[in-house]
Amino acid sequence: MKKNDLEFYDLSANQWWDKNAKIYALYYLNQPRFKFFDRYVPHWQGLKVLDVGCGGGFSCEFMAKRGAIIYGIDSSAKCIEVAQKHSGENSLDINYKIGIAESLPYENNTFDFVICVDVLEHVSDYRQVVSEIYRVLKPGGIFLYDTINRNFQSRFMMIWLMENLLRS
Numbered sequence: 652m653k654k655n656d657l658e659f660y661d662l663s664a665n666q667w668w669d670k671n672a673k674i675y676a677l678y679y680l681n682q683p684r685f686k687f688f689d690r691y692v693p694h695w696q697g698l699k700v701l702d703v704g705c706g707g708g709f710s711c712e713f714m715a716k717r718g719a720i721i722y723g724i725d726s727s728a729k730c731i732e733v734a735q736k737h738s739g740e741n742s743l744d745i746n747y748k749i750g751i752a753e754s755l756p757y758e759n760n761t762f763d764f765v766i767c768v769d770v771l772e773h774v775s776d777y778r779q780v781v782s783e784i785y786r787v788l789k790p791g792g793i794f795l796y797d798t799i800n801r802n803f804q805s806r807f808m809m810i811w812l813m814e815n816l817l818r819s
Contacts, residue, residue: 660706664729667707668737677706677769680797681713684768688795695719698763701787703752703780704770708734708745714766715743722746722762724755752780757787764788768797 666672692698696718702711705723707730715721715738723745725731731747738745750756752767752774765784771777784794 660725660727661729664707664727664733667709667730667733674707678709680768681709684710684797685713688766691793691795692764699761701755701757701762701765701784703755703765703767703784704773705734705747706730706769708738708747710766710768711745711747712738712741712743715745719764722748722757724748724750724752726751753783755783755787759786760789761787762789762792764793764795766795771796 663672663674666674669675695714698719700714700719700721702714702721702723705711705725706727708723711721711723711734721744723731723734724747725734726749728749731749734745735747738747748756752770753776765788767780767784771780774780781794788794
């Protein structure tokens with residue numbers, strides 16, 4: 652079983668919105684990701700969207716600025732605290748919650764869309780996560796995700812090397 656080590660994210664929590672921090676590079680991934688996601692969601696206005704594994708809130712804020720009704724969940728309390736603070740400072744109404752992807756604390760058929768970026772490669776049981784996402788999606792809802800391959804090379808390069816060795 653693969654561990655989901657939150658230490659990296661807890662240690663990096665206060666740097667999420669620091670433009671000079673290494674973790675801020677994730678912020679720049681939103682433009683290309685959402686250019687792709689926009690093929691499936693041309694208008695975010697008024698849609699109820701859940702961001703699973705929201706971290707410090709990059710994607711949540713990106714979608715909130717597009718008019719979506721945003722919920723973000725992450726298992727790192729420190730990341731949620733940073734996300735709440737930043738969205739408050741920017742007058743963005745985002746509903747953040749501490750929780751785990753394997754057991755989402757939302758009712759069935761709640762969301763129009765669920766996004767999950769840079770998360771599935773970290774969870775122990777991705778099938779359970781996908782099952783939970785399916786459960787909280789409204790009928791006809793769409794799950795949008797971005798993840799690396801779950802093979803040895805990807806885990807070594809993107810998880811072990813980047814997070815453990817380089818502390819990126």
